[in-house]
Structures are given as structure tokens and as C-alpha cells.
Amino acid sequence: MLQERGYRLRPRYRPGWKPSWTDTDIHPVYCEDSFTIIHWKILDATRISDGKTVIIKRVPVDSPEGDIAQFLSSPERLLDERNHTVPIFDRFRDDSVPDSEFIVMPLLRLATDPPFAVVSEIVELVRQTLEGLVYMHEQGVAHRDFSWLNIMLDASPMYPTGFHAQMKFLDPTGIHSVRETRRCDLNTVKYYIVDFGLSVRFEESDMVRLVTGVAAQDRNVPELSTSTPYDPFMVDIFTLGNFYLETLIASYSNLNFLxxxxxxxxxxxxxxxxxxVEASNLFKDAVENLPGYKLRWRVRDPDDTVISSVISDAQSALREIMYQIKLFLGVSQSNSQLLHWSMSDYSVGNPGNHSSNPTDG
Incomplete structure (x- = not known):
């Protein structure tokens, strides 16, 4: 079915597959076809038309995911750079699985993978997630599960030769280790919002925008209830804020400004x-006066030993010196925009107003 639709599965998932290590002295760990999928509803494949690796997700037909994801990723909405909804390449059904449909998306990584290198990388993640939240809410959509596992990174610019969909520390062949380019050494990376299985979309005419239900990654949301209606848009605010608090701020000691x-x-x-929108403005106020060197400084692990902290700070100081020398000599650094990231031209709710011109901050 998938082959006819234009998608080729990895050898392990093709009809008649025989393990490549059979009758050999090769350990299965060294064979690409030993890599299994992590979740049975999510499968990686190659799009035959262009060789691109994609993700195919099986979704219940009564789930809101397909409709809402396709609504948000329509061609006209994807033109708005504030839209961080995962693009839906294809959506289809098959008679062999009448209770499900399939949606096809790009291969992404968790937003926190690989680990962050400098403060500006995290600042850019926060900026983009708030930007995406503003846009999503403008469209009348509340995600209701806007937490860690549903915030993803398009890491393709960081891995020019690609990475394996199931073993992301290996190249697509599953044999060689990958080497990534740091986020801050690229012009930009983009973060995406995925999994709209719990989401709800309201029309402009809807006067009451309340829901019930307790399903969510983040069990700390205080108002979740099966009987008392609550505002799902405020749930998005809480879960994203808690992601900042528990996943980012708790992991790095120099993010107190957030x-x-x-x-x-x-x-x-x-x-x-x-x-x-108000959260986005709070974010802007928090970072707009930060000096550039603080944004370019390495992220600090709160568990760093004194020796490791001194060594890492020395390396960060050396990078800053080199940056300032290049700045003084007028050497172009356009390929490392995030190292001198600035909020000076960022305006909430105004598409296309995030400056691409590097500044020192």
C-alpha cells in the first residue's frame, strides 16, 4: 500500500525481509535492518520521488489530528513565517485499515536534541515556540499538549549528510557516527509543533471556548478536569511555560532571565x-537588553565541577575574543547569526518583522 502511494520502507519492514546478519558472524547491532521503530504508530520511509526521508504516522479517523494539522499547514498558512506547525506532506486512507488514516511529515528531532551549546540557541527556541503559539491561537486552535515531546527541531541543516530516523546518532546507513553543526553556527534552524491529537479548533463565532478532559503529557496543569470546563488556551500557556521551567531553566544555570x-x-x-501575545512581550522585555556576549556564552550545567566550569568558560571566552576580532576586522559572520542574536527588530504578532540582520546586542 505504501509503495503504491510513493513511499519505500526500510528493508526490515518490506515483505519477505530476511535479517542481513543471518548465517554470518556479524552482530545484529552492526546491521541497519536490526533497528526497530520506537512507536508502532510511527514509521520512517523514503519518499520515492525525491529520496527524502519522511515520517508516516497512523492516526485514528475520529482524532482531530489530521484535520487540524492539515488546516494549520495549508499552503497559504505556511507562507506566514510565524507558523510553526509541522508541514503535512500527504494524508490518505486505505481500505485495509478502515479505523485509521495516515499523515506524512518531515523527519524531525526533539527540540532538545542535540544538546544546546550557547544561550542564544535557547533564546531562539523560546522565541520561536512563543511565536508559534501566538499564531496557533490566532487561528482559533488550542494544542492542549504543548509540551516537551511535541516541540521538534528540523535539524537537516545541522546534518548535511542526514541522520538515521531511529538511531539519530548514526548516519542514514546506520553504520557511521554523525557529526553535527551547532545551531549557533548556522544562519537559522526552525522548531515545529507536532501531535494535534488532543487539539481543538474554535470558529470565530464560537462564544464559549471551554473544554473538559485530563489527557496530557504534563500532569501538573492544575485545572485539568473531566467535569469542570476550562480554557484550553490557558493550558497551552501553562504547559509551554512549564517546559521552559523544568526542561530549560532547571537544566542550565545561566537562564535566570527567563x-x-x-x-x-x-x-x-x-x-x-x-x-x-502577552507572554511574547514578557519574553521580549526579558532579553532585549541582554548584552551580546551573554547570548553568545556557553550554557552552564548546574552540576559542573569547578575544573570543568573553568575550562568551558575559557573556551567560551576564546570564542568571544575571536568573534570580537572578526567584528573589528569586518569579517562576515552571517553564517552564525545566532551567535549575535538580537530582539531589537522583533515585534510580536507582526509576520516578517524578525530581522535577519546580525547585531552585537
Whole structure:
């Protein structure tokens, strides 16, 4: 069925597959076809038309995921650079599985994989996720599960030769280790919002925008209830703020400037939380006056030993010196925009207003 649709599965998942290590003295770990999928509903494949690796997800037909994801990733909406919805390449059904449909998406990685190198990389992640949240809410869509596992990174610019869909530390052959380019050494990377299985879309005419239900990754959302209706847009604010607090700020000791934003977004009373636009403005206020060198500085692990901290800080200082020398000599650094990332030209809710011109901050 998938072959006829234009997608070729890896050898392991083709009819008649025989393990390549059979009758050999090769250990299966060294064979690409020993790599199994992590989740039975998600399968990687090659798009035959261009050789691109894609992800095919099986979705229940009664799930809102297909409709909402396709709505948000329509051609006209994808033209808005604030839209961070995962693109849907294809959507189809097959009579052999009447209870399901299939959606095809790009191969992505978790937003936190690989680990961050410098502060500006995390600042850019926060900027893009807030930007995507503003856009999504403008379209009347509440995600309802906007947390760690549903925030993804298009890492293709970081891995020019690609990476294996199931063993991301290996190249597509599954044999060689990959070497990545740091986010900050690229002009840009893009983060995407995935998995709209719990999402809800409201029409402009809908006067009441409330839901019930307790399903979510983040079990800390205080208002989740099966009986008392709550505002799903404020749930998005909480879960994203809690992602900042527990996954980012708790992991790196020099992100304290983001703490007030995260605390505001995770207030127990939903009415005390900022809207998406207000959260974006809080973020802008938090970072716009940060000196450039702090954005370019390495992220600090709170568990660093004194020796490792001194060594890492020395390396970061050396990179900063080299940056300033290049700046003084007028050497182009356009290929490392995130190293001198600035909020000076960023305006919430205004598409196309995020400057591509590097500044020192």
C-alpha cells in the first residue's frame, strides 16, 4: 500500500525481509535492518520521488489530528513565517485499515536534541515556540499538549549528510557516527509543533471556548478536569511555560532571565496567566537588553565541577575574543547569526518583522 502511494520502507519492514546478519558472524547491532521503530504508530520511509526521508504516522479517523494539522499547514498558512506547525506532506486512507488514516511529515528531532551549546540557541527556541503559539491561537486552535515531546527541531541543516530516523546518532546507513553543526553556527534552524491529537479548533463565532478532559503529557496543569470546563488556551500557556521551567531553566544555570516569564506562564490560576501575545512581550522585555556576549556564552550545567566550569568558560571566552576580532576586522559572520542574536527588530504578532540582520546586542 505504501509503495503504491510513493513511499519505500526500510528493508526490515518490506515483505519477505530476511535479517542481513543471518548465517554470518556479524552482530545484529552492526546491521541497519536490526533497528526497530520506537512507536508502532510511527514509521520512517523514503519518499520515492525525491529520496527524502519522511515520517508516516497512523492516526485514528475520529482524532482531530489530521484535520487540524492539515488546516494549520495549508499552503497559504505556511507562507506566514510565524507558523510553526509541522508541514503535512500527504494524508490518505486505505481500505485495509478502515479505523485509521495516515499523515506524512518531515523527519524531525526533539527540540532538545542535540544538546544546546550557547544561550542564544535557547533564546531562539523560546522565541520561536512563543511565536508559534501566538499564531496557533490566532487561528482559533488550542494544542492542549504543548509540551516537551511535541516541540521538534528540523535539524537537516545541522546534518548535511542526514541522520538515521531511529538511531539519530548514526548516519542514514546506520553504520557511521554523525557529526553535527551547532545551531549557533548556522544562519537559522526552525522548531515545529507536532501531535494535534488532543487539539481543538474554535470558529470565530464560537462564544464559549471551554473544554473538559485530563489527557496530557504534563500532569501538573492544575485545572485539568473531566467535569469542570476550562480554557484550553490557558493550558497551552501553562504547559509551554512549564517546559521552559523544568526542561530549560532547571537544566542550565545561566537562564535566570527567563524565570519570571516561566513563573508568570505557570500561575495556578489560569486567569492570572498571560495570553500568548502577552507572554511574547514578557519574553521580549526579558532579553532585549541582554548584552551580546551573554547570548553568545556557553550554557552552564548546574552540576559542573569547578575544573570543568573553568575550562568551558575559557573556551567560551576564546570564542568571544575571536568573534570580537572578526567584528573589528569586518569579517562576515552571517553564517552564525545566532551567535549575535538580537530582539531589537522583533515585534510580536507582526509576520516578517524578525530581522535577519546580525547585531552585537
Amino acid at each position: 524565570t519570571p516569564l516561566a513563573i508568570a506562564m505557570t500561575k495556578r490560576d489560569p486567569k492570572e496567566r498571560p495570553t500568548a
